[in-house]
Amino acid sequence: MKKVLIGFIIIIVIGIWTTVFTVNMTEQVVILQFGKPVRTVLDPGLHFKLPVPFQNAIFFDKRLLEYDVPPEEVLSKDKKTLIVDNYVRWRIYDPLLFLQTVQAIPTATTRLDDIVYSQLRQELGTHDMVEIISENRGLIMEKVTKKSQEATRPYGIEVVDVRIKRVDLPRENEESIYARMKAERNRQANKFRSEGAEEAQKIRASTDKDKTIILANAYKESEERRGEGEAEALEIYAKAFSADPDFYEFVRTLETYKKVLNEKTTLVLPSNSKLFELLLKGD
């Protein structure tokens, strides 16, 4: 009797245990009845179902899930090979559909990979490399996201975002970019050096010019001063000497004699000259 009672209690506990289930904030649940889905539970909290042999609860993640797509080679419109590394953020938006089509996450990511890659390749194939790198990256990603969303909807998957992490060039192209960058920098360096030489030459030339002008001006001014001196002196002389021109001539002639006649001069004097008048008279 006692053993039957204990057995009964155990069965009830298991019954309750399998009837009550907790759904976390991060989870969503599909209830299966004999393997056939009957309802989904999206709200977190305490929930009930029929005990185990009758109903099963399958838990799915409700959060935003990540999928890092491995880097792939893609050809741009201008036939350049790009290595595109992108990632996907997605979620299970319809667990029932998800369960019926892909069952579990690994299968889902394989599906995602196929869909996203083909959308990406298609879209990037309609753009030139420059657009992909710079201008339209945002727009391209939005388009790919939208198209992937449509393509994954039948699997109960919502693609929230497809984003390019990296766009790289294959090794060979990288080398040619480096060569171009080097050439570009060399050009700049040469430009700076020639500009320097040009500037320096300009400064030197203008320096020499200024020097010549300064000296010429100085010459002009100094000659003017000299001229002024001469003129003033002449005026002084003229003013004074005009008082008695005859006497001036006499005095000035004597002065000239003093300067002109020296020890090298040989002077022949006739004795009847005025100077020796007295000399001979005494004879």
Next chain:
Amino acid sequence: MAGKRIIIGDQEIRIPDKLIKLGVMPIVGIVLVVWLLTGVYSVGPDEVGVVQTFGKVSRVVQPGLSYHFPYPIEVVDTPKVTEVKRIEIGFRSVGKGQFRTIAKESNMLTGDENIVDAELIVQYKIKDPEAYLFNFVAPILTVREAAEASLRTVVGRHGIDEVLTSGKFVIQEETKELLQSILDKYNTGILVVAAQLQDVSPPKPVIGAFKDVASAKEDKNRMINQAEGYRNDIIPKARGEAQAMIREAEGFREARVMRAEGDVANFRAVLKEYRKSKAVTRTRLYLEAMENILPNVQKYIIPDGKNGNLLNLLNLGSTEKGSIK
């Protein structure tokens, strides 16, 4: 033999009769107490407690000691909400001040199809604990991937010269903005505090060429400076020389005038005397002059023109006469 023996492996445990008499109730009681005590928890000063009752968020608890119903009724998460977390892109810190660059992450294409090495630090914190805990998986990976994508997108919008120099600040701001918008789109409850560009440099294979541009700039400045130096040397010297010429000429002028005045003064004085007695002064002046001149001169005195022999003897050539007025 009192009590019961339980054999586990080669251990023998003896349970006294007294305990058996008490039944299972004390054990159940102890287990119950211990179970209830597991609900005590503390929320650190940098944390908040998010309590979930049967999986559903029921309350958010501020720092301090608190209690929740034990598992499986209630559980608590205590995310650090004031802590600023940090993610490195393009490099990793290894030990004190040591860095290891990761070329695969740091190499990126610029808008003008050049390649740069850019390193970024992203700082972020939790602004909405519930969103942070329950909305998405792999927080660190999410921030890292979104940050990488943002940085590359932004760098791709700028030319290499901008990225390397003037545009650094702009790139940081744009990256931060884009990253925040991506994280908001994912509803992560994360706030990007800062996106800071660390080292931005040209890639290793071309760094020499870039350095040469910098040294070419230096060369340019040096050449200009040298020329300026030449100018600063030449021009003042020329100005000095010019001043010297002018001063000398001015001196000449002054001297010329002074001399003229001196000459004139002398003349005037003599003239004054002359006017007093003209003939005497004239003769005196003449004789004085002769006294001055004649001692230094070789002189020949010829008595009248009649003595031709002497003239021949002296062999004075055709010069017959020197005359003095």
